[in-house]
Amino acid sequence: MINANKKRLRRTMMFLNAQKPGLIKDPYIYRPDSIMLDLEDAVAENQKDAARFSLYHALKEINYRGCERVVRINGLDTPYWEEDIHCAVAGGCDAIRIPKTECALDVQRVEAVVEECEKQYGIPEGHTLIMAAIESARGVMKALEICESSERMFGIALSGGDYTKDLQTHITGTGLELMGARQNMIIAARAAGVQCFDTVYTNLDDMEGFRRDVDTIHLMGFDGKSIINPRQIGIVHEIFTPTQKDIIFAEKVVKEIDEKKALGIGVFTVDGKMIDIAFYDGAKRTIDLAKASGVYKGDL
Numbered sequence: 001m002i003n004a005n006k007k008r009l010r011r012t013m014m015f016l017n018a019q020k021p022g023l024i025k026d027p028y029i030y031r032p033d034s035i036m037l038d039l040e041d042a043v044a045e046n047q048k049d050a051a052r053f054s055l056y057h058a059l060k061e062i063n064y065r066g067c068e069r070v071v072r073i074n075g076l077d078t079p080y081w082e083e084d085i086h087c088a089v090a091g092g093c094d095a096i097r098i099p100k101t102e103c104a105l106d107v108q109r110v111e112a113v114v115e116e117c118e119k120q121y122g123i124p125e126g127h128t129l130i131m132a133a134i135e136s137a138r139g140v141m142k143a144l145e146i147c148e149s150s151e152r153m154f155g156i157a158l159s160g161g162d163y164t165k166d167l168q169t170h171i172t173g174t175g176l177e178l179m180g181a182r183q184n185m186i187i188a189a190r191a192a193g194v195q196c197f198d199t200v201y202t203n204l205d206d207m208e209g210f211r212r213d214v215d216t217i218h219l220m221g222f223d224g225k226s227i228i229n230p231r232q233i234g235i236v237h238e239i240f241t242p243t244q245k246d247i248i249f250a251e252k253v254v255k256e257i258d259e260k261k262a263l264g265i266g267v268f269t270v271d272g273k274m275i276d277i278a279f280y281d282g283a284k285r286t287i288d289l290a291k292a293s294g295v296y297k298g299d300l
């Protein structure tokens with residue numbers, strides 16, 4: 001019953017305030033992989049109704065041209081989250097982002113309302129996916145159970161602002177304070193077979209720092225990053241899209257492993273590097289990512 005979009009390409013997931021017509025009318029022109037229409041912290045407390053109204057009409061009326069539409073609902077400790085889900089599901093959103101997720105039960109409470117809403121608004125069962133933002137020490141410690149909490153779960157995301165507040169530190173720009181959470185979350189996500197996304201980088205005047213941050217999380221194995229501004233898209237896509245050199249090497253690895261296997265040879269070299277069966281999945285993943293990113297020109 002659950003849809004195939006769980007594994008889609010999500011290098012960039014761009015936040016925007018669901019209440020701002022100037023932002024929600026055409027964010028697809030910047031070509032992020034996903035947009036995250038925010039009902040939570042970007043929306044002032046006395047504007048929640050107005051934001052929901054604007055969100056519902058945007059989802060209904062605007063053709064986002066294949067860009068995934070995720071709605072960040074308010075926290076489960078507020079009076080808003082259930083109505084947020086009603087609006088988002090009735091509008092036909094692709095996914096719900098749960099903020100400040102602390103345990104599997106949080107996800108299951110959201111899932112129950114999503115299920116009810118899909119029935120009520122005639123949305124195909126299983127259409128609405130779920131992702132969970134982890135924003136506390138407790139959430140990080142429960143990352144694996146959160147990843148495994150629902151069939152609808154496609155990924156977890158670190159939310160560094162609230163997380164560092166909970167840790168009684170702050171964002172330094174070095175990534176030092178996020179290291180443990182990042183490592184724990186990527187391990188949990190991989191163990192559960194879901195995607196993992198890094199937190200926003202809030203200094204829009206420091207593009208060099210942003211590039212270093214994206215390089216780090218790319219090397220750590222993340223699938224992508226939450227972003228706040230279209231100016232951040234190019235750098236993330238550049239770093240997360242395989243280069244032609246990577247693709248050609250991956251093709252050689254896949255072809256050579258297939259050929260050598262038939263000849264009963266287990267270990268050999270490609271371009272001077274030792275290759276065996278352990279490299280097969282990684283090479284396949286590079287090719288799949290190249291295909292999903294629209295840069296693949298080969299025949300595999």
Ligand SMILES: CC(C)(COP(=O)(O)OP(=O)(O)OC[C@H]1O[C@@H](n2cnc3c(N)ncnc32)[C@H](O)[C@@H]1OP(=O)(O)O)[C@@H](O)C(=O)NCCC(=O)NCCSC(=O)C[C@@](O)(CC(=O)O)C(=O)O
Binds near residue numbers: 024027200
């Ligand atoms: C920061 C700023 C005000 C700067 O505006 P500025 O106007 O100065 O930017 P400019 O670059 O000059 O804009 C050039 C052109 O792009 C358009 N444009 C800009 N941003 C766009 C966008 N996002 N989407 C579509 N379009 C956009 C703009 O309209 C203009 O269009 P035009 O006039 O036509 O040329 C703006 O970007 C913005 O609002 N960002 C989103 C902020 C937000 O949602 N925060 C909440 C989520 S984080 C959080 O809650 C913390 C967290 O929870 C995180 C976690 O969970 O990870 C945790 O705990 O850490």
Ligand SMILES: [Mg+2]
Binds near residue numbers: 099161162
């Ligand atoms: Mg937050």
